[in-house]
Amino acid sequence: MAGVSTATVSRALQSPNIVSEKTRNAVFDAVAETGYSVNTAAQMLRRNRAGTVLVILPDIANPFFSKILSGIEEVATQANLTILIGNTNGEDERFANILENLRNGRADGALLLNGRAPPADLVPDGVPILSISERIDSNTIPHVGTDNVKAAYDATTHLLSMGHRSIVHVTGPQGNSLTKDRCGGYFAAMIDAGLEDEAATIAGGFTFQDGKRVAEILLAEHQSSTAAFCANDESAMGVIRGLQEAGVNVPGEFSVMGFDDVPFAAIFQPELTTVHQARNLIGKRAMETLLAMLENSPAPTGPAFLVHDIVTRQSTAQLLEPQLTGRRIE
Amino acid sequence: MAGVSTATVSRALQSPNIVSEKTRNAVFDAVAETGYSVNTAAQMLRRNRAGTVLVILPDIANPFFSKILSGIEEVATQANLTILIGNTNGEDERFANILENLRNGRADGALLLNGRAPPADLVPDGVPILSISERIDSNTIPHVGTDNVKAAYDATTHLLSMGHRSIVHVTGPQGNSLTKDRCGGYFAAMIDAGLEDEAATIAGGFTFQDGKRVAEILLAEHQSSTAAFCANDESAMGVIRGLQEAGVNVPGEFSVMGFDDVPFAAIFQPELTTVHQARNLIGKRAMETLLAMLENSPAPTGPAFLVHDIVTRQSTAQLLEPQLTGRRIE
């Protein structure tokens, strides 16, 4: 030791400015020499704070989440908070087990990316939680994400502006709030354009295979349509591939739009026209919001929506003649 | 309380079989009723164990790592261990800050996916660490991953078996152990085939853009070559796209192989022939090994290599005539 009490060491380390300069230096020197590091467990116990936030997601390996995660991580690191990952794998039991970390004090708050409301009794009073990306149908949990209704409205409007009228919406999986919101935005745009009679959906999903399956339905049952707006990029790519395999030229004969703007959307051929979600920013904003909640700032009311963009690439084209005729756009 | 001491509650919860059945039930009932949960901080402090492993990676958002991460997570969850993520972003300072978690007791051991040796003084004695995927040049740190030398040898041999002789190797980024190993395997295969004079490399990288850049070099300086083996899938896709844009048919006129087998390799056109790495398994095996080390089992000696496979898809074809003529394989 450096000739002072443990109390003073603690003070020198936690609030350097309340001890004398001499003491401070002595302590810092001793720390440097011994390689001392505060014991986090004791600190947590004493402070009744873990300095950790729980991030709950359905699938870590899904790049969509990991990009958001990296935004979360950036802000957390700056705030000197640690991140605890919980992978639910879509299972309620694992979800419940993960939430246990809130009760046992391993985490001070949680960020929910899995779109499910946590059973109320598993979240201790006063522990802040926040949903990200996928809304939770509950007006008590703050939310950060894209305005999916508006983004889907904008995407549909984009196809409309290219002259398409018979636009099919390929939905996401059932029961997902993203599916609902994007579907709602699509219908709103069609109705506003006076095209409610043309509006049609095909039940899809979020995978490439879902898209390929949908392509067959599109070919069999929607011969008069000239464009599809898909609930995400992967399914859009599946639709395009399925169409191509059946000899349909995209966008020459049929336009397809996705949603998300995953990195691969720009590499796929044709490069995918899609809705860009600022995933890194969503993560950052969410973490900043949770940080504020942890510091007892008033909880934000209503969802915080981040800006989205329509990214026009090659999979959509102007509709020149009434049906099945488009031309590649540059 | 349920009429017993805290000592007995602790015993009932931690080692149910050393207390009487009556006591055990009373405790469990009380726990269920009150929603009691042990305080992790106190437990950590008392046991001198965090029940957490630190996972250090250069970029969480990279799907390559997140797949390994999900394997790690599976095993950790089963073992009732928690995962703490550290994102180095390739910065030594962040790396050092993250390693602090080993000294302050927040984590009991670490899994290194970032390919850098930790400064020795930052890893307390007796704390187990393990490198994954990217070897660390040090014989003191156990390793789990793919045998990159052998896998590259096999990949090159695969092209050789298709009749190619003038095969170029597109390397990964400089200074990376994966780059070295894959390059070494390539040369070994060329030498074993008596083709050391044909062996040639182009300095590449791990991104799509790197691949596109390499395609130009390939066209300008390697006109007699008929195939390329790239250090990873992304760069292989970049090479293919660059070649296609210059009017070269892949695999009709030129074959390209990648490495990794990322999900997109099967969606890209042409579907990519590549080396499959069992990333989930690598994560699982690594976590299992660390688990054993944490339980004081003897540390494994030498690297543990997992099986890889050559996945033949559409980007490679049999070489029929000496040069620039291939035929698509089915």
Place this chain on the structure above:
DNA sequence: CTGAAAGCGCTTACAG
């Protein structure tokens, strides 16, 4: 099989 007691390493009113 169970309880009383000590102690893990911090932080923070409380004095001075």
Place this chain on the structure above:
DNA sequence: CTGAAAGCGCTTACAG
């Protein structure tokens, strides 16, 4: 500005 002391909530020899 600093020290002595209490206490955060557990676990585990030690008795019995």
